[in-house]
Every structure is written in structure tokens, then in C-alpha cells.
Amino acid sequence: xxxxxxxxxxxxxxxxxxxxxxxxxxxxxxxxxxxxxxxxxxxxxxxxxxxxxxxxxxxxxxxxxxxxxxxxxxxxxxxxxxxxxxxxxxxxxxxxxxxxxxxxxxxxxxxxxxxxxxxxxxxxxxxxxxxxxxxxxxxxxxxxxxxxxxxxxxxxxxxxxxxxxxxxxxxxxxxxxxxxxxxxxxxxxxxxxxxxxxxxxxxxxxxxxxxxxxxxxxxxxxxxxxxxxxxxxxxxxxxxxxx
Amino acid sequence: xxxxxxxxxxxxxxxxxxxxxxxxxxxxxxxxxxxxxxxxxxxxxxxxxxxxxxxxxxxxxxxxxxxxxxxxxxxxxxxxxxxxxxxxxxxxxxxxxxxxxxxxxxxxxxxxxxxxxxxxxxxxxxxxxxxxxxxxxxxxxxxxxxxxxxxxxxxxxxxxxxxxxxxxxxxxxxxxxxxxxxxxxxxxxxxxxxxxxxxxxxxxxxxxxxxxxxxxxxxxxxxxxxxxxxxxxxxxxxxxxxxxxxxxxxxxxxxxxxxxxxxx
Numbered sequence: 493x494x495x496x497x498x499x500x501x502x503x504x505x506x507x508x509x510x511x512x513x514x515x516x517x518x519x520x521x522x523x524x525x526x527x528x529x530x531x532x533x534x535x536x537x538x539x540x541x542x543x544x545x546x547x548x549x550x551x552x553x554x555x556x557x558x559x560x561x562x563x564x565x566x567x568x569x570x571x572x573x574x575x576x577x578x579x580x581x582x583x584x585x586x587x588x589x590x591x592x593x594x595x596x597x598x599x600x601x602x603x604x605x606x607x608x609x610x611x612x613x614x615x616x617x618x619x620x621x622x623x624x625x626x627x628x629x630x631x632x633x634x635x636x637x638x639x640x641x642x643x644x645x646x647x648x649x650x651x652x653x654x655x656x657x658x659x660x661x662x663x664x665x666x667x668x669x670x671x672x673x674x675x676x677x678x679x680x681x682x683x684x685x686x687x688x689x690x691x692x693x694x695x696x697x698x699x700x701x702x703x704x705x706x707x708x709x710x711x712x713x714x715x716x717x718x719x720x721x722x723x724x725x726x727x728x729x730x731x732x733x734x735x
Numbered sequence: 736x737x738x739x740x741x742x743x744x745x746x747x748x749x750x751x752x753x754x755x756x757x758x759x760x761x762x763x764x765x766x767x768x769x770x771x772x773x774x775x776x777x778x779x780x781x782x783x784x785x786x787x788x789x790x791x792x793x794x795x796x797x798x799x800x801x802x803x804x805x806x807x808x809x810x811x812x813x814x815x816x817x818x819x820x821x822x823x824x825x826x827x828x829x830x831x832x833x834x835x836x837x838x839x840x841x842x843x844x845x846x847x848x849x850x851x852x853x854x855x856x857x858x859x860x861x862x863x864x865x866x867x868x869x870x871x872x873x874x875x876x877x878x879x880x881x882x883x884x885x886x887x888x889x890x891x892x893x894x895x896x897x898x899x900x901x902x903x904x905x906x907x908x909x910x911x912x913x914x915x916x917x918x919x920x921x922x923x924x925x926x927x928x929x930x931x932x933x934x935x936x937x938x939x940x941x942x943x944x945x946x947x948x949x950x951x952x953x954x955x956x957x958x959x960x961x962x963x964x965x966x967x968x969x970x971x972x973x974x975x976x977x978x979x980x981x982x983x984x985x986x987x988x989x990x991x992x993x994x995x996x997x998x999x
Contacts, residue, residue: 500872501930507873508887508934512941573836576843580943628752654759697753701760704767 514571515578521566522582528559529585532592540674545604545683552596553635559589560636563650575651586652590660593635595667597627598690604683623686626694629657655708658698662711665691669718672725681734688726691719766828770847773824777851780820781858784813788858788865789904810862817855818880825851826882841884849889856885856893861900868919870894870927888946891938895931895953898924902960906967914971921968924961931957 535552542548563586570578603624627635633649668691672684695715703709729735791806825848829837856876863871873890905920931954939947 498870498926498930500870500875501934504873504887504890505934505937508891508937508941511887512937515941573839574842575839576841577845626749626752654756658756693748697749700750700753700757702757702764703760704764 515581518566518569518578518581521562521569522585525559525562525566525582525585528555528562529588529592531555532559533588536592536595539599539671541678543678543680545599545680549596549599552592553600553638556593556596556636557638560638560650563589563636567651579653583653583656586656587659587663589636590632590652590657591663591667593632594627594661594664597631597635598624598664598668598687599683601625603686603690604680605686623682624690626661626690626697629654632657632660658701658708659711661694662698662715665694665715665718665722669721672722676725676729681729684722684725684729685735688719688722691715691722695719767844767847770825770828770844773820773828774848774851776824777817777821777848778854780813780817781851781854784810784817784858785854785861785900787813788861789900789907791865807862807866810865814855814859814862817858821852821855821880822882837882837884845886849886849892852883852885852889853893853896856890857896857900860894860897864897864901864923865904868923870897870923888938888942888950891931891934892946892950892953894927895950895957898927898957898960902964905964909967909971917964917967917971921961921964924964928957928961 532552532555535548535555538548539545563582566582567575601624605623629652632652636650668687672687675681675683698712698715701712703712787806787810791804791810826837828844829841831838856871859876859879860871863869873885873887876890877885901920901924905917905924908914908916935950935954938950942950
């Protein structure tokens with residue numbers, strides 16, 4: 493640093509140094525979080541090439557508590573009151589987490605089952621529900637904590653902002669539009685159908701929102717093409733009477 | 736597909752998820768709009784102070800820093816009014832009651848009103864320079880406005896903008912016959928440029944990328960402003976060497992401090 497001719501800048505430089513040190517630390521924690529996300533992506537990525545879904549889902553779910561722990565460590569390293577000053581650092585990571593959890597939740601709540609199977613395995617209370625449901629934000633948080641931990645356990649819930657949640661949902665549907673065709677290749681005609689229903693219902697939900705011209709709006713605009721693709725796959729299957 | 740017949744899209748299936756989200760997004764948008772407007776109003780008010788300050792130094796005498804110019808006191812009052820405006824229109828959005836501190840939401844909306852704050856900072860620094868020939872420090876400005884956290888980004892970006900105003904003042908003053916001000920302004924600006932460039936390296940890891948690219952842009956503008964003033968001083972000095980009688984008011988070389996060189 494140059495010899496300071498203006499003393500007013502000393503304190504400023506010091507403050508900026510401190511902010512930089514904090515940001516470096518948060519970046520490290522963010523990178524650790526990203527490292528924990530990679531194996532989840534790998535497990536879910538195998539859905540494109542392996543017909544047997546259950547072990548992949550189990551594996552992905554078993555990796556989520558680590559993700560949760562690292563996201564929690566990252567968020568709790570932020571000084572009180574400065575959450576929004578630094579959350580640009582991990583926004584993309586959280587969107588990815590949500591995408592993974594939404595996909596997982598959909599598949600585990602019956603997304604890869606026929607309605608008849610689902611009726612047998614899930615309680616009849618909500619039997620009218622389609623196969624595969626949208627994870628609400630709390631569902632995502634619950635999945636992250638892991639199924640063996642009670643809801644009221646002493647683990648602070650990780651923060652998922654509304655826009656991060658919505659971007660993650662859009663991203664999950666984008667992923668489904670690609671996954672659906674690959675499931676057909678694997679001889680799985682049930683999951684793509686459920687995905688089409690799911691995408692239409694979620695898209696209907698998105699239509700309730702008033703968007704600004706921002707990233708969310710662009711994601712939403714992209715959603716209709718994913719829905720269209722899934723509808724197209726469903727059409728291809730049904731005219732051939734494949735189920 | 737008789738019993739397993741799917742129902743076609745049921746738009747109310749996820750109302751419980753999207754309903755609250757819709758309300759939240761609307762509230763965010765409205766608050767954002769209010770703050771954008773408050774920021775624009777702050778900018779306009781600060782701009783007026785800046786123009787007022789630029790009118791201060793219009794006396795043609797060679798010693799022309801008229802520190803008793805009533806406009807200076809007016810400008811000081813106007814600055815206080817801008818501060819009140821910032822507290823009433825911006826800070827008030829982030830407190831439940833006046834005694835409590837700001838909520839963390841402050842930083843969520845900060846990008847929406849940071850241009851207004853920067854303009855205020857620019858005006859406050861210009862005032863300090865016109866009146867006291869110094870730049871107002873970050874801590875000093877923060878002390879004057881304790882209710883609103885002044886981000887380091889806003890301070891530094893505000894100071895970068897200050898350069899343009901000082902340049903205008905320096906160049907203008909030559910036309911008005913004050914041939915001493917450009918030399919003082921030149922030294923001041925050269926110092927500021929060194930400081931801001933030095934901070935740029937630190938800021939690169941401390942601030943988000945969008946802010947850093949804005950800083951890069953402003954530093955370029957800043958450098959070109961400094962060059963304009965340097966060019967003016969160069970011409971004045973040349974003229975003095977050529978026609979000493981015509982440029983008697985220019986400070987003689989010996990009175991100048993050793994010129995700081997802008998290295999790196």
C-alpha cells in the first residue's frame with residue numbers, strides 16, 4: 493500500500509482489509525459446501541443412466557446432512573445482521589441444493605411410481621395426490637437435516653431465501669426435462685409422465701407470482717419450454733400406449 | 736388407465752406454497768420501489784448542494800478562496816437536510832421504532848439506495864474540500880450520520896465521483912482568473928488518485944464483483960479528470976515561463992511542495 497498522504501484513508505483501508513478477510517473465510521466455507529454438493533450431483537446424475545432408482549435416491553439423501561452441516565457452518569460464520577451483505581457468495585450453491593432436494597423429494601414421494609403403486613405405499617389420506625410432490629421450503633430444510641433427526645432437534649435450520657427456493661425449483665424442472673427423455677431410453681415410462689404432471693402444476697403455481705425483470709423472471713420464462721418438452725414426451729408415450 | 740386416470744393440472748395444488756411467496760415478492764417489490772425513489776430524491780438534493788458549492792468560488796481576485804461566502808453556510812445546512820432525508824426516507828424503512836437499530840434487511844436493499852448515498856458522500860466531501868481543503872474521511876461521515884451504516888463501497892465510489900467536481904471547479908476557476916486553485920486542486924486530486932488506486936487492490940477481494948467493476952470504471956474516469964487538471968497546470972506554468980508578467984499570480988515554483996508522483 494502506498495504511503496498514505498491522506499490520513500482519512502487509513503481507517504478505510506483497514507476496514508476494507510477486514511471485510512476482505514471475512515470474505516476470504518466465507519469463500520473457503522463456500523468451497524467446502526460446493527465440495528459436498530458434488531457427490532450429490534453425481535448420485536442424482538446416475539438417474540440418467542441407471543434404471544434402478546432406489547439406491548441412487550438413498551445415496552443422495554444420505555449425503556445431504558453433510559451439505560446441511562457445511563451450509564450451516566457458512567451461514568453462521570456471517571456476522572450478525574450482515575446476512576444480505578454477503579449472501580451473494582453462496583446464492584448459487586443454495587439454488588443447487590434446492591434443485592437437488594426438490595428432485596429427490598419428487599422422486600421419493602412417488603415420482604417414479606405408478607399411481608397404483610403409490611396408493612399401496614403411501615398412506616391413503618392423500619391418495620388423490622399425483623405421484624411426486626413439490627417440496628416446500630420446509631421440506632427442503634427437513635431433507636437437508638436428514639430423516640433420522642427429529643424436526644425440533646438442536647440443529648438450526650439453514651436459511652433458504654425465497655428467490656433461491658424458486659430458482660432451485662425452476663432448475664429442478666429444467667433438469668427433469670432432460671431426465672425424462674433419458675428415463676424413456678432406460679425403459680422407464682412412469683417417471684416421465686409424473687414429471688409432466690408435476691411440471692404443469694408447479695408452472696401453474698408460478699403463474700400466481702408477479703415478477704420483476706430479474707434472474708427469477710428469466711428462469712420462469714425458461715420454465716415453459718421445459719414444461720412443453722415434458723408434455724411432448726408424455727404425448728409421445730401415450731400415442732404409443734406405453735406405460 | 737381407468738382407475739389410474741390422472742386429473743389434469745389442478746392450479747390450486749400448490750397454493751399453500753405459492754400464495755405466501757406471491758405476497759412476499761409483492762412486498763419486496765413495493766419496498767424496493769420506495770427505496771429507489773428515496774434514493775433518487777437524495778441524489779437530486781445532493782446534486783443541488785454540489786452546484787451550490789461550485790458557485791462559491793466565483794470571485795476574481797487572485798486570493799479567491801472566500802471562506803466567508805454565505806453560500807458555504809447554506810451548503811452546510813443543506814447537507815444537514817439531506818442527512819435528515821436519508822434518515823427519514825431510507826433508514827426508517829429498516830427500523831421497528833426509532834430507538835432500535837436497523838434490521839438486517841438494510842443490506843438486502845442497500846444496492847437500491849447506494850447511488851443516493853454516494854451522491855450525498857460526494858457532496859459532503861466536496862464541501863470539506865471547498866471549505867477546508869481536505870477530503871472528508873469515512874469515519875467522519877459515519878459519525879455525522881450514525882443511524883445509517885455507510886458502506887466502504889459507497890464511500891470510495893463517492894470519493895471517485897468527487898474528482899470530477901473538483902476538476903470542473905479547477906478548470907472553471909482559470910477562466911474566472913484564479914490561477915492558484917488549479918495547483919492546489921491538482922495536488923489534492925493526485926493524492927486522491929494514489930489513495931484510491933492503492934485501495935483497489937484490497938477491494939478486489941473484499942467486495943462483490945459488480946461493485947469492483949464499477950470501481951474500475953470510476954477509477955478510469957477519475958484518472959482522466961486528474962490528467963485534465965494536470966494539463967491545465969502544465970499550460971499555466973508554460974505561460975508563466977513565457978510571459979512572466981502575464982501570469983504573476985501563479986504560485987512560484989519554490990512555494991510548491993515537491994510534486995507527488997503518481998506511481999504504479
